[in-house]
Amino acid sequence: MSIHVENITKTYGDQKALNNVSFTIEKGEIVGFLGPNGAGKSTMMKILTTFLPASEGIAIVNGYDVTKEAIDVKSSVGYLPEHNPLYLDMYVREYLLFNAGIYNIPKSEVEDVIEKTGLSSEANKKIGQLSKGYRQRVGLANALLHDPEVLILDEPTTGLDPNQLIEIRQLIKDVGKDLPNGQAGKTVLLSTHIMQEVEAICDRVIIINKGEIVLDKKLSELKNNKQQIIEVEFDYRVEEIALQRLPKIDKVENSVGFVYQLYFQTEQDMRGKVFDFAHDNGLKILQLHQKNTTLEKLFSELTIQK
Numbered sequence: 001m002s003i004h005v006e007n008i009t010k011t012y013g014d015q016k017a018l019n020n021v022s023f024t025i026e027k028g029e030i031v032g033f034l035g036p037n038g039a040g041k042s043t044m045m046k047i048l049t050t051f052l053p054a055s056e057g058i059a060i061v062n063g064y065d066v067t068k069e070a071i072d073v074k075s076s077v078g079y080l081p082e083h084n085p086l087y088l089d090m091y092v093r094e095y096l097l098f099n100a101g102i103y104n105i106p107k108s109e110v111e112d113v114i115e116k117t118g119l120s121s122e123a124n125k126k127i128g129q130l131s132k133g134y135r136q137r138v139g140l141a142n143a144l145l146h147d148p149e150v151l152i153l154d155e156p157t158t159g160l161d162p163n164q165l166i167e168i169r170q171l172i173k174d175v176g177k178d179l180p181n182g183q184a185g186k187t188v189l190l191s192t193h194i195m196q197e198v199e200a201i202c203d204r205v206i207i208i209n210k211g212e213i214v215l216d217k218k219l220s221e222l223k224n225n226k227q228q229i230i231e232v233e234f235d236y237r238v239e240e241i242a243l244q245r246l247p248k249i250d251k252v253e254n255s256v257g258f259v260y261q262l263y264f265q266t267e268q269d270m271r272g273k274v275f276d277f278a279h280d281n282g283l284k285i286l287q288l289h290q291k292n293t294t295l296e297k298l299f300s301e302l303t304i305q306k
Contacts, residue, residue, distance in 0.1 A: 001060075002027045002150050002187035003048065008057035010043050010211075017043045019211040021057070025204075027149075030176040030188040032198035035208040036303045041191040042082050044208070045154050048189070049079045062149050075103075078143035082154040082191075084135060088128030092119055092138055095127060096145060103146040110145065117141040118167055132159030140168065144175070151175065153190040157197060169201050176203075195296040205295065209303040222295060228264040229291040232274055233257070235284040242281070246273055258286075 003025040010018040018040045025031050035041045046052040048061055050070040058065070064072040087095055093114065100110045114123050117137045122130060127138060136159055143151060156172065157165050176185045192198060198205055199219065207215040227250070236258065243252045243260060248270065251263040264270045271290060278285050291297065 001025065002029070002062060003189065004058075004060040005044075005048075006058045008044070008047060008054045008059055010040070010047065010052070011055045016211050018047075018054075021208070021211070021213055023206055023213060023216055025187055025189060027187055028176060028185045029204060030172065030190070030202045032202040032205045033189055033191040033208065034193075034195075034198065034205060034299060035191075039208045039303070040211040041208060042154055045079075045081075045152050045189070045191065048073075049077055049152055050074060051081075075146070076149050078146070078148035078151045080136075080139045080143045080151075080153045080156055082158075084139035086127050086135060086138060089126060091124060091126055092130070093123040095138065096141060099142055100145055105145060109147075113141045113144050116144070116171060118164075133161060133164050136160060137164075137168070140171070148186070150187045151189070153188065155192060156190055157192065157194065165197075169197065172201050195299065199295060207299060207302055214302045215298070219295075222298070228266060228268075228270060230262045230264070230270060230274055230288065231255075231259065231291060232262060232278075232288045233259045233286040234278065235286055238281070238283065243277070246270070246277060 001024050005024070006022050008018055008021045009016065021040070021044065033041050033044070043052065047054050047059055048066060050066050050073050053067065060066070061073045062076040064076070066073050090098065093110070096110050096114065097107065100107070114120055117140055119134070119137050119141060122134050127135060130138070136156065140153070140156060143153070153172070157168055160168060172188060172190065176188050190201070202219055204218045205215065205222070206213060238260065240252045240254060243249065243262060246262065248264050248266040248268070249262060250265045253261040255261055262274065269290070271288060274288065275285065
């Protein structure tokens with residue numbers, strides 16, 4: 001495994017930013033780390049990169065304990081923080097060469113990273129002259145410089161235009177690809193608010209809300225989920241046993257009053273069957289809607305502030 005997090009808690013005074021968080025990421029996985037503002041995403045990433053100590057729990061990155069072996073963790077992780085720290089008075093190539101010197105990286109590899117991140121045309125400009133999108137590219141290039149086994153990217157596509165988005169998404173996917181010799185590619189943990197980004201890049205999604213994990217699933221599982229949820233309100237109470245006779249029904253919940261959540265295990269649109277049920281039983285439908293099971297809808301349902 002590349003990242004192992006076990007019962008991590010982080011407190012600031014009486015406030016818990018993270019509460020007993022646990023997850024494991026295998027080598028070569030690209031994982032989307034989602035959550036609303038203040039959910040604890042950046043705090044978790046800072047703990048994994050040794051910038052913040054956890055209050056409780058264990059975090060292991062590339063086999064190194066983030067508390068006891070911080071130097072080893074830093075040498076094997078590429079990190080792009082949410083607020084990308086750059087030396088604005090330095091030229092792009094100069095800045096990357098300066099950082100490469102810290103890792104004793106040859107100049108040829110610096111040029112390779114410049115090309116990979118689409119910075120060739122900007123390499124001789126001062127960082128302070130660059131657009132926000134190109135500054136993000138410089139941060140990403142710096143994170144890739146020492147060929148780390150793990151990339152931790154906090155909002156990596158912030159400020160990019162649509163064309164740049166496509167290019168950087170592809171770059172992130174490429175670094176996570178298996179190598180020609182059969183070895184797994186780099187492990188990538190990235191946070192973002194853009195659902196399409198997760199669906200385009202990631203193998204798996206972890207959603208955090210109020211410092212706790214509320215979902216951890218592979219994207220393939222979410223896409224293959226055939227569960228359909230129909231919420232319906234009748235004008236009279238209906239016995240749940242009667243609703244259980246609907247075809248392909250999996251579960252019935254009476255949420256409030258005469259409102260029912262009907263769970264079906266099928267890709268077929270079952271709204272027509274619900275209308276037929278109402279007609280056959282002399283009921284009127286006051287409202288009916290099919291709940292969307294997209295990642296965006298799921299995120300909203302799991303993180304809504306109550």
